[in-house]
Amino acid sequence: xxxxxxxxxxxxxxxxxxxxxxxxxxxxxxxxxxxxxxxxxxxxxxxxxxxxxxxxxxxxxxxxxxxxxxxxxxxxxxxxxxxxxxxxxxxxxxxxxxxxxxxxxxxxxxxxxxxxxxxxxxxxxxxxxxxxxxxxxxxxxxxxxxxxxxxxxxxxxxxxxxxxxxxxxxxxxxxxxxxxxxxxxxxxxxxxxxxxxxxxxxxxxxxxxxxxxxxxxxxxxxxxxxxxxxxxxxxxxxxxxxxxxxxxxxxxxxxxxxxxxxxxxxxxxxxxxxxxxxxxxxxxxxxxxxxxxxxxxxxxxxxxxxxxxxxxxxxxxxxxxxxxxxxxxxxxxxxxxxxxxxxxxxxx
Amino acid sequence: xxxxxxxxxxxxxxxxxxxxxxxxxxxxxxxxxxxxxxxxxxxxxxxxxxxxxxxxxxxxxxxxxxxxxxxxxxxxxxxxxxxxxxxxxxxxxxxxxxxxxxxxxxxxxxxxxxxxxxxxxxxxxxxxxxxxxxxxxxxxxxxxxxxxxxxxxxxxxxxxxxxxxxxxxxxxxxxxxxxxxxxxxxxxxxxxxxxxxxxxxxxxxxxxxxxxxxxxxxxxxxxxxxxxxxxxxxxxxxxxxxxxxxxxxxxxxxxxxxxxxxxxxxxxxxxxxxxxxxxxxxxxxxxxxxxxxxxxxxxxxxxxxxxxxxxxxxxxxxxxxxxxxxxxxxxxxxxxxxxxxxxxxxxxxxxxxxxxxxxxxxxxxxxxxxxxxxxxxxxxxxxxxxxxxxxxxxxxxxxxxxxxxxxxxxxxxxxxxxxxxxxxxxxxxxxxxxxxxxxxxxxxxxxxxxxxxxxxxxxxxxxxxxxxxxxxxxxxxxxxxxxxxxxxxxxxxxxxxxxxxxxxxxxxxxxxxxxxxxxxxxxxxxxxxxxxxxxxxxxxxxxxxxxxxxxxxxxxxxxxxxxxxxxxxxxxxxxxxxxxxxxxxxxxxxxxxxxxxxxx
Numbered sequence: 013x014x015x016x017x018x019x020x021x022x023x024x025x026x027x028x029x030x031x032x033x034x035x036x037x038x039x040x041x042x043x044x045x046x047x048x049x050x051x052x053x054x055x056x057x058x059x060x061x062x063x064x065x066x067x068x069x070x071x072x073x074x075x076x077x078x079x080x081x082x083x084x085x086x087x088x089x090x091x092x093x094x095x096x097x098x099x100x101x102x103x104x105x106x107x108x109x110x111x112x113x114x115x116x117x118x119x120x121x122x123x124x125x126x127x128x129x130x131x132x133x134x135x136x137x138x139x140x141x142x143x144x145x146x147x148x149x150x151x152x153x154x155x156x157x158x159x160x161x162x163x164x165x166x167x168x169x170x171x172x173x174x175x176x177x178x179x180x181x182x183x184x185x186x187x188x189x190x191x192x193x194x195x196x197x198x199x200x201x202x203x204x205x206x207x208x209x210x211x212x213x214x215x216x217x218x219x220x221x222x223x224x225x226x227x228x229x230x231x232x233x234x235x236x237x238x239x240x241x242x243x244x245x246x247x248x249x250x251x252x253x254x255x256x257x258x259x260x261x262x263x264x265x266x267x268x269x270x271x272x273x274x275x276x277x278x279x280x281x282x283x284x285x286x287x288x289x290x291x292x293x294x295x296x297x298x299x300x301x302x303x304x305x306x307x308x309x310x311x312x313x314x315x316x317x318x319x320x321x322x323x324x325x326x327x328x329x330x331x332x333x334x335x336x337x338x339x340x341x342x343x344x345x346x347x348x349x350x351x352x353x354x355x356x357x358x359x360x
Numbered sequence: 361x362x363x364x365x366x367x368x369x370x371x372x373x374x375x376x377x378x379x380x381x382x383x384x385x386x387x388x389x390x391x392x393x394x395x396x397x398x399x400x401x402x403x404x405x406x407x408x409x410x411x412x413x414x415x416x417x418x419x420x421x422x423x424x425x426x427x428x429x430x431x432x433x434x435x436x437x438x439x440x441x442x443x444x445x446x447x448x449x450x451x452x453x454x455x456x457x458x459x460x461x462x463x464x465x466x467x468x469x470x471x472x473x474x475x476x477x478x479x480x481x482x483x484x485x486x487x488x489x490x491x492x493x494x495x496x497x498x499x500x501x502x503x504x505x506x507x508x509x510x511x512x513x514x515x516x517x518x519x520x521x522x523x524x525x526x527x528x529x530x531x532x533x534x535x536x537x538x539x540x541x542x543x544x545x546x547x548x549x550x551x552x553x554x555x556x557x558x559x560x561x562x563x564x565x566x567x568x569x570x571x572x573x574x575x576x577x578x579x580x581x582x583x584x585x586x587x588x589x590x591x592x593x594x595x596x597x598x599x600x601x602x603x604x605x606x607x608x609x610x611x612x613x614x615x616x617x618x619x620x621x622x623x624x625x626x627x628x629x630x631x632x633x634x635x636x637x638x639x640x641x642x643x644x645x646x647x648x649x650x651x652x653x654x655x656x657x658x659x660x661x662x663x664x665x666x667x668x669x670x671x672x673x674x675x676x677x678x679x680x681x682x683x684x685x686x687x688x689x690x691x692x693x694x695x696x697x698x699x700x701x702x703x704x705x706x707x708x709x710x711x712x713x714x715x716x717x718x719x720x721x722x723x724x725x726x727x728x729x730x731x732x733x734x735x736x737x738x739x740x741x742x743x744x745x746x747x748x749x750x751x752x753x754x755x756x757x758x759x760x761x762x763x764x765x766x767x768x769x770x771x772x773x774x775x776x777x778x779x780x781x782x783x784x785x786x787x788x789x790x791x792x793x794x795x796x797x798x799x800x801x802x803x804x805x806x807x808x809x810x811x812x813x814x815x816x817x818x819x820x821x822x823x824x825x826x827x828x829x830x831x832x833x834x835x836x837x838x839x840x841x842x843x844x845x846x847x848x849x850x851x852x853x854x855x856x857x858x859x860x861x862x863x864x865x866x867x868x869x870x871x872x873x874x875x876x877x878x879x880x881x882x883x884x885x886x887x888x889x890x891x892x893x894x895x896x897x898x899x900x901x902x903x904x905x906x907x908x909x910x911x912x913x914x915x916x917x918x919x920x921x922x923x924x925x926x927x928x929x930x931x932x933x934x935x936x937x938x939x940x941x942x943x944x945x946x947x948x949x950x951x952x953x954x955x956x957x958x959x960x
Contacts, residue, residue: 049480159671165480166426170619171670173428173612178663184655295487302484332499339488346485347473 019207021324027213027282029320030220031275035297036304036312037227038271043306044244045264047165048157051172054294055179056145056269060276061285062183063141065192070130074186075144076121082151083113089155113154116147134197142273149269150262157265158258176291183287191284194277216278223271224313236263292335296323299342305349315345380685388533392526401525402641404597407532410633411590413617414539414626415583420615421623422547423579424559425475428611429486432493433584435606436463437591439497442509442601447502452515456592460585467584468577475576482580490608497603508602515596525597532593536630539586542825543626546582549824550817550836553807555579557800564798567760568876569786569815578821587614609659613640616662620669622676631678636662692806692854694841698834701816703877704789706909707773709739713880713911714759714790719768721754728754730935731768736880741902741912743922743943746932747955752915753795753884755932759913760792760882761785772880787815791878793869795885795915801858805849805868808857810840812875843871847901862889867898874905881905883914887921899925923947931955 035053042050059075066073090109120143132140156175160167198211231237242250243260251257272290279285279293296319303315319338326334392400412430420426440459444450474485498506514521515531522528546552554575557565562572595601613636621632643658651657669676707713714736721729728751736742746752757763758770761782770777777785791812799808813836819829844850847867852860857868866886873881887895895918902912902925916922922929923943931939931946933955939946946952 049484156667163670163674164424166420166424166483167670167674169480169483170426170615171667173615174663174666174670176663177609177612177659178667181655181657181660181663185651185653185657185660188653189655292491295491298484299488302481306480333495336492336495336499339492342485342488343470343473346477346481349481350473350476 017328021328022321023207023209023213025321025324026317027216027320028323029317030217031279031293032297032300032316032319033313034220034223034271034275035294036300036316037224037309038268039294039297039301040304040306040309040312041227041240042264042268043301045240046153046157046161046168046261048168049165049172049298049306050268051169051291051294052152052176052179053268053272053297054290054292055176055183056149056272056290057276057279057293058183058285058287058290059145059148059179060141060273061194061280061289062187062192062276062287063144063273064137064194064277064280065285066187067129067132067137067140068194069192072124072129073141073144075141075148076117076124078182078186079117079144079147079151080121082148082155083117086151086154087113089159112147113151120144134195138277141277142270145273145276146266146269149265149267149272152269153261153265154258158261161257161261180288180291183290187287189287191286191289192280193284194280196281197278212281216282219274219278223274227267230267240264296338299338299345302342302349303345385537388537392529397525400529402637404525404529404532406630406633406637407529407536408590408594408597409614409617409637410536410630411539411593412587412614413621413629413633414536414543415586416615416618417621417623417626417629418543418547418555418579419583420618421625421628422556422559423576425576425580426483426615427486427580427583428483428608428615429470429490429493430583430587430614431606431608431611432486432490433463433467433587434591434594434610435493435497435601435603436466437588438595438601438606439503439509439591440588441592441595442512443503445513446509446511452513452592452596456589459588459592463584463588464581467581471577471580475580476573486611487608490611494603494607497606504602506603508600510600512595512599512601514599522596528597532597535589535593539589540626540630543582545827546821546825547626549829549833550810550814550819551575551578551821551824553803553811554814556803557811561798561800563762563782564794564800565811565814566782567762567786567792567794568811568872569783570811571783582821613662616666618676619666620676622678624675625678625682627682628676628678631681632676635677692804692837694806694837694853695834696838698831698838700842701813701835701839701877704879707738707879707911709737709909711738711773712736713738713773714913715771716755716759717769717771719755719758719765719770721751721758721763722766728935729758729765732932732935732937734930734937734940736911736913738879738911739906739909740928741906741914741926743926743929744913744915744932745917745919745922745929746938750932750955751935752932754935756882756884756915760790786876789877789879790882791873791876791880792882793866793873793884793886795888797862797865797869799857799865799868799872802856804854805857805860806837806840806844806853808868809844809872809875810836812843812872813839814876816875816877840871840875843874844868846874847871848897863891863894866890867894870898870901878910880911880913883912883916885916886914887916887918895921 035057039050039053042048063073063075087109090106094106152175156171157168160171196212197215200211202209202211202214231241239250239255240260240263242253243255243257247257297316300316300319301312303318304312319341322341323334323338326337391403412434416427416430437459440462441452441455444455444458445452470485470489474482497503503509514523516522522531547556554565554570555578557570558572558575565572617632617636618629619632620635621630622628640658643661647657648654673680712735716732716734719729719732720727732755734742744752744755754763758765761777761780764778772788772790777788816839817832817836819832823829841850841853844853847870849864849867849871852864857865860868866889870883870886886898890898899921905912926943928941929943929946930937931952938951938955939949
């Protein structure tokens, strides 16, 4: 291996690592606030990338139907809760549910049918893709997780796997089995010292850093961010202080879906994305999150870059086994964590 | 009612269960003789899946752990046999043995890195391992790559080759029935009670001497071995293996079978395997026509169904089905003639049983216990009292091995217990109850108490699975019944423990602790929630235990109860001992009055 290849592989590893970082951060956040291991995180990525690809092709993305359907189900569930179940939901919050779950998707549908999709600038398409995919997050929380929010971690995990499976199936239905690759955000090439850096690489790393800073500011400076942190530290305590767990859940899923869809937009120009690509990418985010013990953001980020590098270098030496290597990495990590833990605790 | 007359009442049992079982077996045996080929094949696949799902019932439904990597273990069994029988020309039976040993090794390695961590690491670990193995199957030359290995020979039984799927059916279902039978037996045994305690009762089980890490490993390995056997059957049924059926999606499907069927009971695996296999067959037929394109759209339905089941019927379909069949759970038989369990020699009256020397425990900057000294002798009841926040619970945790002192030492009959952990401390002869009652609410009172006798039995998993443990089991259950009679709860033996009143649950905990044949009893607020009569009965029981030479330490807030009963009192405040002595001395001690009443 000469230096050029080394630099190329390292660059590749860091770029992928940046995307795994985003996913890992979202996973750690969702787990901390809701105790849900968000297996369908990768689907947001696939949906994001494929929605963008459909928009580039100038056709109406199938995501719209998913959004309309999920919104209708979510609203129906809110309606059922309001009608029966003893606990009354005030009319105002039902109206809000109708606006978000029915009004918003319909408005977006109207907008999409009116716009000349193929002719829009790249940024507008990206915004539309986000507008389509991100609301799926809170809807997913409302439909699948909110009714069992107090269940043990194990049950939540199985629900998460079920949602993942359903979303992959729906993805196949609305996007079809063919993969797509989207236009990079920048074609420019920069010379940094002796190495060539692609504009898209810089865009990925820049966007990741920007998002990390934005998340930090959100959690550190805003009231909602603090509410989420409080929920993560002590769910019951937070509830007693008036922070609704349902709101915390939906908000967390909104952020997770945003991070996922954005990573999809960044990821799709680098490699062909299929309806089921999200899972493997998401799982690499998991390996990173587990390196951080599902609790530490900086460790998860470090783990993500490590996973990216391991993947890119192993694809050079033994490309058939690169996934085997990445997923086997989890074993020594778990061993190390296992040796560090002591006492018998009750599972939640 | 004595145990003997209680038994007589039990012997008039309704025998309906046997008939339902016999009808099921007869239908199973007749199926390949009357059903068309297609249905027999379907039943074969249901059997294979049921075998895997059964392992998950044990792991997930009973043990509260889970694995998405069962399909990989199936693959391990299938590929081992395929390679050994084709490339190396070995007998399938030998290959089954090799596959099982290989699976055992892999499961032990995987288990030892994930099982000590909290529950969600195991599923994530198995997910990663499932994917790794899938890619290995597809990329290794000698495993045939993605095109797989073909012309796997059939299984032969006494020179008779099982090539017809109707014949193979009997082999598959023999495996399934053996697995059902052994799993059911196992759950109804000493080891089984320990396994059933893993979900929601780990702290209690450890305190009763159960090595919970080992119990978790046992069920993980058993589930893996059953999956491996299913893989072996699969390879010789299909006579061909390739990586596709061993991917993560199949692993998820197996878990769905267990959950949909009802992960709590062995029959749930059968129901789940049946429902999912048939549904999949049907959906793969219908959906592509309905949606106008090919693809595995059944996963949408499965995913949605799974979410619905977990929302509305978390125990799965089996409990709903079981309600239709008029079966009652059989009450446990107790053999009053079973030989009593051997007892440890009693330490002589007055021997120092437990001694804490200058025990200090700090959490960061907070010193919860500071230089605590106390000792308990055989035939003595010592009360540890103090206002809320005095550090009694911290002290109690250290005495019972749940927590270790920062400095100082705790000696049990002269041996230090620091760092041993609760199950080894229990083995030394310390037994305890909990301030917040810890029992398994859906298990019977008798079985809850029998967990206490865990360390007094020795039969392991294999004897339990094959019912070779019955003599010992009878002795354990008899011991549990005797202890229940001793505390006055024997009339409630077959009730679910969760249905008892709080006071009765506390008494149950004492019976459970006594089952361990301890020489030191640690009671954490035993009188809380008890009515006056119950308190009097408890005091009488403790008096009797004291007379027998038991050392008792209790933490209690009820002063009337304490002062009339105990021999000595240790009073704590702000983590330190402020007084020690006879009850009447302590009651007059100005420091104690100050602590409780805030000055006189």
